[in-house]
Amino acid sequence: MVFATSYVANVAGVTLGVLFMIAGIAKIGAGERWWVQAADLGVPRPVAAAVPWLEIAIGTTVAFRVAMPLPAIAAVVLLLAFTVFIVVRLRDGERPPCACFGVWSAAPLSGWHVARNVCMVALGVVTFVAA
Numbered sequence: 001m002v003f004a005t006s007y008v009a010n011v012a013g014v015t016l017g018v019l020f021m022i023a024g025i026a027k028i029g030a031g032e033r034w035w036v037q038a039a040d041l042g043v044p045r046p047v048a049a050a051v052p053w054l055e056i057a058i059g060t061t062v063a064f065r066v067a068m069p070l071p072a073i074a075a076v077v078l079l080l081a082f083t084v085f086i087v088v089r090l091r092d093g094e095r096p097p098c099a100c101f102g103v104w105s106a107a108p109l110s111g112w113h114v115a116r117n118v119c120m121v122a123l124g125v126v127t128f129v130a131a
Contacts, residue, residue: 008126012127013072013123014063015123016123016124017059017064018063019120020055020059020062020075021055021059021060022059023101023102024051024052024054024055024056025056025102026101026103027051027055027099029102029103030099033103034048034099034102037097037099037102040096040099041085041089054078058071058078059075062075068127072124072128073124075120075127076124076125076128079124083114083117083121086113086117089109090111095109095110096108096109097109098113
């Protein structure tokens, strides 16, 4: 049973870590477009500058299980913050492009983004609990 728990935690951690790394790299790769998307979302420029690097750092440490469980906790906290941000925008009737994965996510904010984040939070919780 320990092996199964360890295996599930590893798969969850690698999956979550890779998603975080892709999101960060996609934002950096988007160049100027990331700045425009972030501004359209209402994200202050200093926060927008930090987010991709934070995602890459958290993603790398979660995927490679470095200093666990702290990176898993950080991932869950960041995802919850992103989710609250999205819910507030939706509640206010604002539906700018998501920009969650840089230019790969140009769809307007919707309940799908909240559901996706909830699934990612679940991956983080599994990773944290089994760390």
